Amino acid sequence: MGGERVNTQAKGSPDTAPADAWEPRIVAFFCNWCTYTAADLAGVSRMRHAPNVRIIRVMCSGRVDPQFILDAFAKGADGVLIGGCHIGDCHYVEGNYKTIRRVQMLRRVLHDMGIEDDRFRLEWISASEGEKVKLVINDMVTRIRALGPLGLPQHVRDWDAELESLEHAVTADAKEVGTHVG
């Protein structure tokens, strides 16, 4: 995922592109048995939805390690969407119960870490609900467009700018250190 804040179709490098070139980027984890099949159905039914979602197929929404979600945000995603089978329909019987228990807690962690609630979403979408795939994606893109970029990689670059002056001072000449001025 190169070029934070910028749609891959946009022209120009991330650093020079104008702010209005930003397009939301959403990472979606869809379960093989329900939501991925529904996305397939939406495709063959020629439904149109916003092109801002990168879909990753997993065997079960319960396979989505919370680390995947945090890593997606840390690498520049503006939102993360998980799609699984409706409760009671899990191909592995209990998988989506584990999903919702983790997701409910992860929501609180993300909220406490300053990531807005609308950036993280769990939806139960069965294999026949192609229309719901379209509606959920379009709605999420609208909400995230209103929030603006999350841009965690850019935040990290901003935070680490405070390390630059001493890096040069101490690396250039040890005799120059001792000023404590950062």
Add this chain to the structure above:
Amino acid sequence: MSGKPKIAFYWCASCGGCEESVVDLAEGILDIVAAVDIVFWPVAMDFKRADVETLADGSILASMINGAIRTSEQEEMARLLRRKSQLVIAYGACAHLGGIPGLANQFEREEILRCAYEDCPSTVNQDKVRPQPRAQENGRVATLPILHRMVRTLDQVVPVDYYLPGCPPTPKLLGQAVQALLAGTLPPKGSTLAPDIALCEQCPRKDSKPTDLQLEEFKRPHLTPLDPQRCLLAQGIVCMGPATRGGCEAQCIQGNMPCSGCFGPTSRVRDQGAKILSSLCSNIAAKTEPDIDRALATIPDPVGTFYRYSLAGSLLRKRVWPDSAKR
């Protein structure tokens, strides 16, 4: 100075417990002193920074640096010791993953300074004086280190060769690390010098851990009488054992207290907090959203619980203030 290998110890944002763990080698420290020259150890010996500056680059065999990095002075010393040392060892949870000081990454620098210098009930500071990096009075200039915007792990500031985990590391692990260092038998660079296995595997209560926990709610250890034999998770206590590296010999468990995660994750896990969240929450019994939320509400502070020692080293690192929050 003899031809013995040179070792340095330094402390950054830490409590002093890591220094204490070196002293806890007891008479074992005499063997170390016989084998190496300690060229820098501010807590115990009278060396100054100038003594380090006069050493040739790379002339220290290993620097053991404890504490997180949160001021310009700590950053400067970490960079200086990195330059003078062949090996840098992150010593203890704070240097390894940010430790307890890393929890400050839930706040902005301004919030922290305002709390400490203005809002704290025990603070008397009518003029709201804040520490200044540079102040002049009667022609004399005084300087202070700058508080960074965030707490960092040592390896977010300088390259780190090895990690000794723990709050603090045990004298046994330190002794083994020094032996391996002197014998030239250290594992590949980047390794954590402790067993790469979850604490549960080494736990004396392992046999009483059920396969399916079916947790109804989480109990607080200070409000709950604890069975000293039975798995703490089975008693509804948040124990970080499943997501924490072993090597501590389950000292907290043997004191009838749950693991709080100070050894960090094993090498297979990137984000310890996410992993224990995953493990604990998927094991609750509730099946409907209100029941699930009720059970989860018994963990009042998820970030402080799951990331107690690892927030600065986690995937998110610090609370963000997106543009929408600023508006």
